[in-house]
Amino acid sequence: MSHGLSAYHQRVAKEKRALIVTAATELFLELGYDRTSLARIGERSGVSRATLFKQFPSKAALFDAIVTESWSTAEEDDPPPAGNIVDGLTTIGRRYAALLSRPQMTDLFRIVIAELPRFPELAHAQFSQGKMPYYESVRSYLLAEHEAGTVRIEDADLAATQFLGMISNYVFWPALLVPDWQVSAERADQVVDEAVRTVAARYAATDA
Template sequence: MNTHLNAAADPEADPARDPRRDAIVENARQAFMSGGYAATRMEPIARAAGVSTATLYGYFHSKDELFDAVIADASDDFAERMCRVGASEGSAETRLTAFAEAYAGFMGDPFVRSVFRLVMAERPRFRDVAMAFFERGRTDFGGPLVRLLTELTIGGELRVDKPSWAAGQLMGMIEHPVFFMPLVTGDEVHAARTERQIADDAVRTFLARYAG
């Protein structure tokens, strides 16, 4: 099981899950992340997952199909994490801070960056997969915040004419230091501020512009 994302749920807790498929996808994810698409081979993934190569091919007929499944499962994991954000209660500042801190923690996760690096690296080969991944991210990650901003505007706590634009502004203030800078400079380079400080600063700046 990946330590960052719950990619393979306990089959006893969710009988609909297939533990063999989960093991294959989890080990394929690790292989693709560490070696890239071209260097990844099916046989080592089968061994690491504890299944035969024939069993692996019974689930996934090709490496392309397995790669698609890895990205789809990663998208599901990401969406599940972000859909829980925004359900907090309290003032606009409290709820926005809850979102911002969760989003900063998510975007600051090295594993999340690894998935994005993989998708970007393989974009020429898997254009449709890459575009679907980014489009889903835009909807699943921004959607909860747009709904929160709309609710807070209706309640009079914010003055937001275009919630989607405002959501992009808040998320952008968080993404730049915790995601894009490490994506470019490498995971060993760390921002001077903590993720919590970055989130709190972003919310204060946002409220200075949009508070009701």
């Protein structure tokens, strides 16, 4: 019985957390980070002040949660095994395109860009807690492929940047500037496939 109650309370806490994060994101976009108070976030989300402060003791903690959840992927999204660079990069690339297509990802970057002059710590949080961990997972995969002998990569940092950049430059960045920019699932797959071909050809291990 206690287990059932525990599961129920966990579900309720998760639902309230989602309401708070959604309300905070909306208000940060509408009013700016500085003008948005925790009290206002509590009112918008419909949760009590006690619940809000229990989940997030500060706006900084709340923004960190927005970053973490924007960059989060499903548990099954483990790095693909090394051995086939085309299959592995295709899996990673399509996951990345799907991640960038989330509305909350665009919202996150808009908040950071708008508040950068006054709150550079927001950009630091976005970079260190969101972008870099994801980038590092791609870099580690490429190093694993290098160790397996499927590719020859002298600079894994550069290779990871090249691959992710080819995808984000079409799928994501125009959406920040062009309100009606839309990329279909088929087009996103094509962008990923071309990025995979480019990287695979550039770093192919060719033995005499």
